[in-house]
Amino acid sequence: MNWGAEAWANALAxxxxxxxxxxxxxxxxxxxxxxxxxxxxxxFCRETDTSGRCCLLCDGMLIxxxxxxxxxxxIVGVRLTGEFAGLQTIALDACDNDVLASVPSAFLEAExxxxxxxxxxxxxxxxTLFAEALVAGSIAKEWVTNVxxxxxxxxxxxxxxxxxxxxxxxSLTAGRTLKLLLTQEQIGDSLGLGRAAVNRSLGELVxxxxxxxxxxxxxxxxxxxxxxxxxxxxRYLHLGQSPHxxxxxxx
Amino acid sequence: MNWGAEAWANALAxxxxxxxxxxxxxxxxxxxxxxxxxxxxxxFCRETDTSGRCCLLCDGMLIxxxxxxxxxxxIVGVRLTGEFAGLQTIALDACDNDVLASVPSAFLEAExxxxxxxxxxxxxxxxTLFAEALVAGSIAKEWVTNVxxxxxxxxxxxxxxxxxxxxxxxSLTAGRTLKLLLTQEQIGDSLGLGRAAVNRSLGELVxxxxxxxxxxxxxxxxxxxxxxxxxxxxRYLHLGQSPHxxxxxxx
DNA sequence: CGTGTTTTTGACTTCAGTCAATTAAAGTGG
DNA sequence: CCACTTTAATTGACTGAAGTCAAAAACACG
Numbered sequence: 001m002n003w004g005a006e007a008w009a010n011a012l013a014x015x016x017x018x019x020x021x022x023x024x025x026x027x028x029x030x031x032x033x034x035x036x037x038x039x040x041x042x043x044f045c046r047e048t049d050t051s052g053r054c055c056l057l058c059d060g061m062l063i064x065x066x067x068x069x070x071x072x073x074x075i076v077g078v079r080l081t082g083e084f085a086g087l088q089t090i091a092l093d094a095c096d097n098d099v100l101a102s103v104p105s106a107f108l109e110a111e112x113x114x115x116x117x118x119x120x121x122x123x124x125x126x127x128t129l130f131a132e133a134l135v136a137g138s139i140a141k142e143w144v145t146n147v148x149x150x151x152x153x154x155x156x157x158x159x160x161x162x163x164x165x166x167x168x169x170x171s172l173t174a175g176r177t178l179k180l181l182l183t184q185e186q187i188g189d190s191l192g193l194g195r196a197a198v199n200r201s202l203g204e205l206v207x208x209x210x211x212x213x214x215x216x217x218x219x220x221x222x223x224x225x226x227x228x229x230x231x232x233x234x235r236y237l238h239l240g241q242s243p244h245x246x247x248x249x250x251x
Numbered sequence: 252m253n254w255g256a257e258a259w260a261n262a263l264a265x266x267x268x269x270x271x272x273x274x275x276x277x278x279x280x281x282x283x284x285x286x287x288x289x290x291x292x293x294x295f296c297r298e299t300d301t302s303g304r305c306c307l308l309c310d311g312m313l314i315x316x317x318x319x320x321x322x323x324x325x326i327v328g329v330r331l332t333g334e335f336a337g338l339q340t341i342a343l344d345a346c347d348n349d350v351l352a353s354v355p356s357a358f359l360e361a362e363x364x365x366x367x368x369x370x371x372x373x374x375x376x377x378x379t380l381f382a383e384a385l386v387a388g389s390i391a392k393e394w395v396t397n398v399x400x401x402x403x404x405x406x407x408x409x410x411x412x413x414x415x416x417x418x419x420x421x422s423l424t425a426g427r428t429l430k431l432l433l434t435q436e437q438i439g440d441s442l443g444l445g446r447a448a449v450n451r452s453l454g455e456l457v458x459x460x461x462x463x464x465x466x467x468x469x470x471x472x473x474x475x476x477x478x479x480x481x482x483x484x485x486r487y488l489h490l491g492q493s494p495h496x497x498x499x500x501x502x
Numbered sequence: 503c504g505t506g507t508t509t510t511t512g513a514c515t516t517c518a519g520t521c522a523a524t525t526a527a528a529g530t531g532g
Numbered sequence: 533c534c535a536c537t538t539t540a541a542t543t544g545a546c547t548g549a550a551g552t553c554a555a556a557a558a559c560a561c562g
Binding site for chain 1: 298299315317319320321323324325327328339341342343344345347348367371374377378379381382384385386387388389391392393394395396398399400401442443479482486487489
């Protein structure tokens, strides 16, 4: 099996919480997967694209964003290392939003059609891919709540909690360190805030002793207070129930 | 075939843009479907439910909402007559948000498991159900943008455009009438606004001659200006390309 | 080591929130 | 059918959180 397909297989097995069956592994091995990397600011796809590609992000971070009439931008989601992106193209014709790299990023890309066929052939894999795409929708709904009903500082705290848990091997524990691969402007675009508000909110969270900041590295100091001030509950992330996860406070 | 399963079959055929094959129809006919109706304010499911049910809404309107710490509420989506609801339970264990009726509503309910089995057995149906759930996610992302980056009046105009197109036989044409089955408070909860702002924005859109209002009935007067003032493009709704749809302005 | 980007800070503004009071509408029961 | 109750819509006054703009400082990178 080539390296790309193997990474896909591992990612799928991890989500299935079991090794792939031999015939599943064989099907995954036939996927035409291409390794690519792009620079910060480069696009994986555009809002109107109908090409239908998805990928497993190996390194970096992808931003899903929309532009508005008045030139402002809203980031409607992010994809972290180890996550799939663009899975909605398996069943939809268009991409719905721009997808671009916030930092230099590498990923393993496949056409939507063979991935869909893979899911049809192996229902367990199909369900997993479906679930991954649905979780992205669940996150979007939480973001609606975040942007619609929480204060600037709470939005930021919420986002940090989410990213800490979603990032590879994520946890929300004191001392944990988290590399924020976004500029403050991009954070603002994710939270429906301006640059200034992000900066002030960050200072506020630091002043409250919830976290520390050095460059783009965040250190979580008080995870409980951080969650509370961000009104954060991990439920919507559907992280599952591995032994690791169970330690996480679920509010 | 019982009436409920037939309604499901029709809804699926409509989305597939073709009649069901006999074996597809036979599978749908075996679904254990239950007709239910609930009063305004009653819950279809709660945020933490793990029961896993989905439904085809026959009459009324469902609201998907989340509560925040400080007692406020955010509506993260709505489901209209003729749409499916709760499809994410096909692949996810929990519901993620409360689902409740905004007006007395009737629906045809099925357990998630047999619906998933149906999709596995018939890939075309599976893809359609998948697509329907993904469109809900796409809508949520647009809502993030709406709440995060648009003015109060623009948010409202955008919501009205969306509901006009999504409602049964929807179109965005002058003279078209639309029954808003939401109180102004619920509209505010959908847009991240307070009651007063909704009321004033509505007055504003009326004053600008974009629409007229009598009770909860909205009449669209100037669809083009309405779309422009709401920064609305129908792309994210994935309405497909029926002859009817093609007439819609896509911005 | 210089250039461009990002962060940080301050001053001012504004949109929408909040609160409260009033009006209108929709149900309810006698 | 009408009086009464409840809920929703409307309007005004005041407030406040965050936007905007601008400038300075810090940083990152070639």
